[in-house]
Amino acid sequence: MSDLFDVESSVIRSEEPLTDVFAPTRLLHREGQRDYLASCMKPVVVGRMPRNVFLFGPTGVGKTSLVLWMFDELLSYTDNVRTCYVNCWKSGSTHAVLSKIVSDLRIFSNPRRQTKELLEDIEGSLKKSGKKLIVALDEVDRLESYDVLYDLCRSGCGVVCISNDEHALANVDVRIKSSLSLEWLEFKEYSADEMYDILSDRANLAFAPGAISETVLRIAAVQAGGDARVGLEILRKAALFSDDAGVSVIGKEQVIRAHKDAVSVKVRQIVESLGEYQRMLFLIVEKARTVKSSELWSAFSEKTGGKVSERSYRNYMDKLVTLKLVQASGDVRWREYSTIL
Structure with missing residues (x-):
């Protein structure tokens, strides 16, 4: 009989603890x-x-x-x-x-x-x-x-x-x-140690015993950057990569590979929730990778037909920085924006 659909070797016992729909019975470090x-x-x-x-x-x-x-x-x-x-x-x-x-x-x-x-x-x-x-x-x-x-x-x-x-x-x-x-x-970002506790707690619920080591969990905790959703998505993706490779233990390689996917998913979810003008600004920065504020303002004004004030533009960009969709460098006069990914 073919073992194409064998699930006994999967590192995942329950995927739900790694998703947004899971309702934890306790909330660590809050x-x-x-x-x-x-x-x-x-x-x-x-x-x-x-x-x-x-x-x-x-x-x-x-x-x-x-x-x-x-x-x-x-x-x-x-x-x-x-x-x-x-x-x-x-x-x-x-x-x-x-x-x-x-x-x-x-x-x-x-x-x-x-x-x-x-x-x-x-x-x-x-x-x-x-x-x-x-x-x-x-x-x-x-x-x-x-x-x-x-x-x-x-x-x-x-x-x-x-x-x-x-x-x-x-x-x-x-x-x-x-x-x-x-x-x-x-609510401040979780520290790496706090994130480790959260990911370890969920890993115990989601994975087979011994499926992930403390060392690999700590790598995932650091890569999560204080964001529990990213951390959980890293674990979920890494587990799927391990299953695809036919290995019974989640390794450092799978976690590093999963990190980029997890951050990308988060970015896309946030972008979808943005208003029209915020999304427009993000897409301009994403296409340019790095752009001076004056050039961004010029391109944005052209696309909007001058309907948006410069003050509103600055507020929109501050929001994108707060959401960690873009990063800003330099002072106000010489500011540049670039994408995180």
């Missing part, structure tokens, strides 16, 4: 953020309003994972609260955000109802149930209008905002900021 976020949500246990909070930090540092984990913990502890997670890249308009909440709360409502009516539906449901609602708005800077933050606060909802950009809410109207009274919670 104890401080966990405790602070819990203190913000704790008032709902006794029927009070939670404290609104803004989570910020680079990609792959556990922001979304912690919020979803905390929601699960909170719901298992008390019946006094309901939760809703909204990805603002997918649901960016006020109507889309409110429709997602209505759907998650299982409120029977006509999808054609106006924004004001959706708010009334949410308020009515919460009043009838006597429960508090906490809404997590991931990629909050992708909202078409920040007025929805005011609407949610006015309707008695708690709000958790999540962004890669510390300055995502810098231009929010004073009236909205006053209503939110946000607490700030920073």
Whole structure:
């Protein structure tokens, strides 16, 4: 009988722990953020309003994972609260955000109802149930209008905002900021040692015993660059390369090869989520590899027909640097941009 489909020799026992859909039972090296976020949500246990909070930090540092984990913990502890997670890249308009909440709360409502009516539906449901609602708005800077933050606060909802950009809410109207009274919670990149602990924990769940050594795991941890998503994708790709080669142990060669693929996947995912002008700027830099800011501004202005101000251009480029899609060198006058890969 052919052994073409033999899976017994695979280094992978379960691929799920290496993916975004996996829900870990514990979050390593985020104890401080966990405790602070819990203190913000704790008032709902006794029927009070939670404290609104803004989570910020680079990609792959556990922001979304912690919020979803905390929601699960909170719901298992008390019946006094309901939760809703909204990805603002997918649901960016006020109507889309409110429709997602209505759907998650299982409120029977006509999808054609106006924004004001959706708010009334949410308020009515919460009043009838006597429960508090906490809404997590991931990629909050992708909202078409920040007025929805005011609407949610006015309707008695708690709000958790999540962004890669510390300055995502810098231009929010004073009236909205006053209503939110946000607490700030920073997530920094994982150190190489912290990343090793995370990857080791997931490797124990995903791989056959002895499939990867401590030395190779530490190489993967360093190459992840503080981003857990990249680290997990490195392990997943390296394991697949090992299976393709018919070897029972993941080696340094597979990890190094997997690194470039993992970073490339991450970059493409982020680029797909960019707005029109940010994506346009990235593609110009990607094509040139390295470009002076003055030349980039000239090419960008030509493509947009001069519709975008130079100030907005600088803000867009600052965002691309924050997202680690491009790197900047030199001072403002002589600045150059180049691609990371």
